[in-house]
Amino acid sequence: MTRTPLRPLARILQARASGENPDLIERENLAWRHEVIRDRGRARSEGRLLFLAIFFMLAFSLVGGRMGVIAASQPQEPKAEASGAQILATRADITDRNGRILATNMLTHALYAHPKDMVDPARVARELVELFPDMDQAALEKRFTDGRSFLWLRRVLSPEQMQAVHDIGDPGLLFGPREVRLYPNGPIAAHVLGGASFGAEGVHSAEVIGTAGIEKAMDARLRDPAQSGPLQLSLDLTVQATVEEVLYGGMVMMKAKGAAAILMDVRTGEIISLASLPDFDPNDRPAPITDKTAEPGDSPLFNRAVQGMYELGSTFKIFAAAQAMDLGLMNPETMVDANAPMRWGKHLIKEFKGKNYGPLLSVTDVIVQSSNVGTAHIALQIGGLRQQAFLKQLGFFDPSPIELIEAPGAKPLIPARWPDIVTITTSYGHGMSASPMHLATAYAAIANGGIAIKPTLLKRDTPAQGIRVMSADTAAKSVSMLRQVVTRGTASYGDVEGYAVAGKTGTADKPKKTGGYYKDKVINTFATIFPANNPRYVLIVTLDEPVEDSGPEVRRTAGYTAVPVAAEVIRRVAPLLGLRPEVDFTPVDQITAVVEDNH
The missing domain is CATH 3.90.1310.10 (Penicillin-binding protein 2a (Domain 2))
Incomplete structure (x- = not known):
């Protein structure tokens, strides 16, 4: 290490030559050296203080930021880091x-x-x-x-x-x-x-x-x-409870084996209510029936609205009429052959109780009178291939997309072959089986101006996107036909004052496992759209083996069983849905004043 001499020799020698005191020069140099040392120490101390200030500022910022994140986050149970599967106990409501x-x-x-x-x-x-x-x-x-x-x-x-x-x-x-x-x-x-x-x-x-x-x-x-x-979910708890209450009362009154009801918003596809009876308490879910001879519907776990595959009878007739009008083959006033019975090969197509509505009926009256023969002639003009394509668009060939684990396994029962006789029977709801949920979806397409949307059990805030299956004009004419079924047809008991109800009845004989059909066991369905002048909702009511025996004659048709039950459901739930009844006010000039005489 080279050491700088304390005395600057040149200045000392010069001071001695001029007679000055060299000690003053040495003290001045020493003071200057000390001043330099102090400046270096001060700079080093200031640097350390600045570093510590920055370090503490960053540390407190990090701690404060982490505390903010924790305060804004949802509380969670701590999770163990040990190996093995974790048990997640928390489940959303x-x-x-x-x-x-x-x-x-x-x-x-x-x-x-x-x-x-x-x-x-x-x-x-x-x-x-x-x-x-x-x-x-x-x-x-x-x-x-x-x-x-x-x-x-x-x-x-x-x-x-x-x-x-x-x-x-x-x-x-x-x-x-x-x-x-x-x-x-x-x-x-x-x-x-x-x-x-x-x-x-x-x-x-x-x-x-x-x-x-x-x-x-x-x-x-x-x-x-x-x-x-x-x-x-899309369900409304109040509406659901009301539908179940009315449906249970109707099932008991009609001595039915089971019942199902679906209420659907036609614009969003939301299921407002879905009921199947008999039911169970999910707090104490019963065990499945193990008896192999029992029918699936014998178990309260069976969801008739989604899993039940039934021949839905005359509720299908409106699809044939709507397709014929949409193809330009007919209009509501077109006259159709309705002369019964109708023979097709070895098959005989008859009307209910052997009636004959012919020889001719308009397309509207085919639906109003629920003519099998008239619907058969409409379907034959459409043809089997076009009929199948239309029913596929309505969703009858695939499981319902509803968000239930049971839905994917509930596929409609479709004939393996599709000859003309299948075209005929399918047009009036026999020969293929589908669930009430499939029927609700198809009727919603008519009520929604011809646009088919997927049903959902999850709440939607906006109208759903769908595919157009028929023109808006065809859909409106179809709703008008269904309205006339209630006002002057087979569903007269379905009229609800203040709410324009449109709908179609369906009475289908239950098939036997050994082939053929029972004569005294039926599946009755009433498919409704309301209000008819501005369709908002579709209601499907299905009763399994109902009997109306309050009068001298035992009656099993949908008009006497499913229709009154559906009407009571609409009467009860329409106000809950925010639908105001339409009231026909009497003109002032027709009001008669009555003076009460108290004497």
Whole structure:
């Protein structure tokens, strides 16, 4: 290291030569050196202070930002980092279109045992059987003493049961927290909701998974923690409860084996109500029927509105008339051969009770009178290939796209071949089977100005996009025909004061498993559109094996069974849907004043 001499020799020598004091020069140089050292130290200190200030500012900004993110985020349960499958216990709520709870979660407890920690296994077994009579005391005691270290006893306990078990006071009885699915409205909308059960289970949590209905169809959405908020359905809880109440009353009054009803918004495709009877309580979902000889409809789990495949009878006739008009083959006033009976090869086409509406009927009167023969002649002019194409556009060849796990497996029953006789029978609803949901979708296309849209159980805020299957003019003429069915045809009991109801009845004999049809068992359907002057909703009511026997004659046709039930549904739910009744006011010049004489 080179050391700078303290004295500047040149200046010292010069000062000595001139007689000045060289010590002053040395002190001046020393002061200057100290000043330089102080400046360097000050700069170094200021740099350190600036670095510390920046460091603390960044650190506090990072902490503050993280606290803001945490404050704005949704609270979540901590997740373990251990290997193995995680048990996700949280499941989103399900609400109706107005936010009312249809399905939610409730905290409860499960009961398990550590037999090796039990003080008196015999006493525990005895007291548990007193609390839970379905348990077997001998089997329970044997399991407590066979050497196992862990044993599940009950998956779900009520608070009262939990307290009673706690009072037994044995350290070998333990409780594990559980989230269970709760349906606070009981059986209302049971076939839509379906139900849920436990999947993967642990001591401290259990996975809740959907087992049927929309719970299973939307299981991934309901279990996804990234999806915020409840699953909002298109159902209206008040309307659903009303429809089920009226439908149940109608089923009992008509002595029907079962019933189904669908209420659909024709503009959005939203299902406002979907009911199937008999039903069940999803809080205590019954086991499936194991009897192989039983029919699917014998089980309350069977969704008649979606899974039920029925020959829907004369409700199909409007499709033949609409297609013929849309193809330009006919108009509402076109006269059609309706002379009955009609022979086609070895087949004889007859009218109800052997009637003959012929020799000619207008297309409108074919629908109003529900003429099989007239509809058959319309269908033959259309042809089988064009008939099939039209029915495919209406959705009758594919499973319903509704968001239920049962829907994909419910495919309409279509004839393998399509000769002329199938064209004839299909035109009046025989020979192929479809569900009430298929029928609702097809009628919604007519009510929606000829545009077919997919039905949905999820709430939509805007009209749905669809495909045009007929012109708006054809759709309007079809609705007018259906209105006349109510005002002067087979559905006269369907007229509801204040609401212009349009619709078509359908009475179909039930097919036998061995072939042929029953003479005293029918499926009755009434498909309605209302209000007819500005269609907003489609209502389908189906009754399985109804009988109206209040009079001297037993009647099984839809006009006497399904129609009055549908009319009562409309009368009850139309105000709930915000539809104001149309009132015909009496002109002032026709009002008669009445003076009451009190004397």
